[in-house]
Amino acid sequence: MSAKTIDGKKLAERTRAEIAAGVAALKAEKGVTPGLAVILVGNNPASVSYVTAKEKACRDAGMISCEIRMPADAAEDAVIDAVKSLNADSTIHGILVQLPLPKGISEKRVIDAISPEKDVDGFTPVNVGKMLIGEDCFLPCTPHGILKLIEESGLDVAGKHAVVIGRSNIVGKPVAALLARKAPHANATVTLCHTGTPDVSVYTRTADVVVVAAGRPNTLTGDMIKPGAVVIDVGVNRVSDPTKPKGYRLCGDADFASCAEVASAITPVPGGVGPMTITMLLWNTLESARRAAEGAA
Amino acid sequence: MSAKTIDGKKLAERTRAEIAAGVAALKAEKGVTPGLAVILVGNNPASVSYVTAKEKACRDAGMISCEIRMPADAAEDAVIDAVKSLNADSTIHGILVQLPLPKGISEKRVIDAISPEKDVDGFTPVNVGKMLIGEDCFLPCTPHGILKLIEESGLDVAGKHAVVIGRSNIVGKPVAALLARKAPHANATVTLCHTGTPDVSVYTRTADVVVVAAGRPNTLTGDMIKPGAVVIDVGVNRVSDPTKPKGYRLCGDADFASCAEVASAITPVPGGVGPMTITMLLWNTLESARRAAEGAA
Numbered sequence: 002m003s004a005k006t007i008d009g010k011k012l013a014e015r016t017r018a019e020i021a022a023g024v025a026a027l028k029a030e031k032g033v034t035p036g037l038a039v040i041l042v043g044n045n046p047a048s049v050s051y052v053t054a055k056e057k058a059c060r061d062a063g064m065i066s067c068e069i070r071m072p073a074d075a076a077e078d079a080v081i082d083a084v085k086s087l088n089a090d091s092t093i094h095g096i097l098v099q100l101p102l103p104k105g106i107s108e109k110r111v112i113d114a115i116s117p118e119k120d121v122d123g124f125t126p127v128n129v130g131k132m133l134i135g136e137d138c139f140l141p142c143t144p145h146g147i148l149k150l151i152e153e154s155g156l157d158v159a160g161k162h163a164v165v166i167g168r169s170n171i172v173g174k175p176v177a178a179l180l181a182r183k184a185p186h187a188n189a190t191v192t193l194c195h196t197g198t199p200d201v202s203v204y205t206r207t208a209d210v211v212v213v214a215a216g217r218p219n220t221l222t223g224d225m226i227k228p229g230a231v232v233i234d235v236g237v238n239r240v241s242d243p244t245k246p247k248g249y250r251l252c253g254d255a256d257f258a259s260c261a262e263v264a265s266a267i268t269p270v271p272g273g274v275g276p277m278t279i280t281m282l283l284w285n286t287l288e289s290a291r292r293a294a295e296g297a298a
Numbered sequence: 299m300s301a302k303t304i305d306g307k308k309l310a311e312r313t314r315a316e317i318a319a320g321v322a323a324l325k326a327e328k329g330v331t332p333g334l335a336v337i338l339v340g341n342n343p344a345s346v347s348y349v350t351a352k353e354k355a356c357r358d359a360g361m362i363s364c365e366i367r368m369p370a371d372a373a374e375d376a377v378i379d380a381v382k383s384l385n386a387d388s389t390i391h392g393i394l395v396q397l398p399l400p401k402g403i404s405e406k407r408v409i410d411a412i413s414p415e416k417d418v419d420g421f422t423p424v425n426v427g428k429m430l431i432g433e434d435c436f437l438p439c440t441p442h443g444i445l446k447l448i449e450e451s452g453l454d455v456a457g458k459h460a461v462v463i464g465r466s467n468i469v470g471k472p473v474a475a476l477l478a479r480k481a482p483h484a485n486a487t488v489t490l491c492h493t494g495t496p497d498v499s500v501y502t503r504t505a506d507v508v509v510v511a512a513g514r515p516n517t518l519t520g521d522m523i524k525p526g527a528v529v530i531d532v533g534v535n536r537v538s539d540p541t542k543p544k545g546y547r548l549c550g551d552a553d554f555a556s557c558a559e560v561a562s563a564i565t566p567v568p569g570g571v572g573p574m575t576i577t578m579l580l581w582n583t584l585e586s587a588r589r590a591a592e593g594a595a
Binding site for chain 1: 427432
């Protein structure tokens, strides 16, 4: 069997076109342009590159982007003050604090300062709680994108066995919670594996879909999965490769070649989960602007 | 094999003695007596009986209990006003709204009004979110009691397979989250089964511990479990029994007789999870009073 590659770029393009249409309609009907503010503290090159990509995607969709850059030695209270100003700014519908923050600044205090109404990353405790309880909330972007990619694979996970590898707060735990919900494109029996699991393959061998978010190459190989399984690879790892101009290449947490032999569908790295994460950020920002427009009407 | 019965009553007694000692120490050292307020709307007989048991346990531990009863036709805003008064009352450290509320009153709005600092049930979205993220919070009482009962069975769940049946907000989802945490008496690989799972036994047959919270008798039978498994039965069901004075008897979600043949340890119903739920409510109330005493010091 040779797996279908789930094209995250194409799905992202299609979804962003829908979002752009939604942005245009909101402008025309309510006179509201969605605005996303990004706070970037310091000059971490990876963070700068992520932020640049998010802002570009934002403008491409017809939204306003607002970038607030602060020096690496900024005081925690100054960062929190910046968040509070954005909370109060009616032209801003989404606030994103790029993580990680420099040492000495409490990510928890900064994230907690974001108004839940503008928490388009879905990281504040109240949004996380609403997600688990099943109340209306902003779904966290990477997990939300993963749900869309599974849907795109053609697999309906209802009644199926989904195995999630990794229990991070931003991917593993919320993906597990969302797949187990009584909802369309969910309702799966979900097993959450992690570094405390002695042998992950015991679980992955019976899985209809495996979401691997472990942060380690070759966490999942073809011999660990069931023929026809769907594999969603969340990992982004640098492995040294002297044949590449930069001396490294990117790879996921799954061994693509061997998994593709056994799976029915698999996401590539890059070009799978990554593009969908930014897309769902735009989705949440549009949704937040819609709610604000309704509230103000 | 004949399973050990995990005696929830005895464990509750022992834990309550510890709590009573903690209450006495807090009084002596800080002059603070923990206070739990219960709001009961209407006259649902089961609710009245639960509330009475909670208040008695509270007083037995040396705490102050405060009962606010409102008529079944109370206005939603009146219930919320009662919550707000208790939020502001420095003698009250825990606030409990007995559910279910009469029709026409939004449980969500009422629960959301409880200050997270006094949400000793752990039901508010912000507490649920903190639990999932792994921040310091009040753990929900039934799940917390279940963790204590598993510990009491002698099983260390780290690296083991835990299967949870049922995805309610007050039991199944939080139990699954807590068992998967990287923490002592946790760190299990967790599978969450529910009404969307076609055959629960596929998962329970490999489980080292099964927590059954499905609300249906005989959800778990001896042929569905692995020899030596630990069974925690959260169900409380009435089944008609003409030989009993009331015409019914209580039973759990597990078939006790057949499960006890195969399991290494099992909780009875009644006398298993039930007594521990109230105990962990007292635990949280004491903890809240300690925090308040520290904050005021």
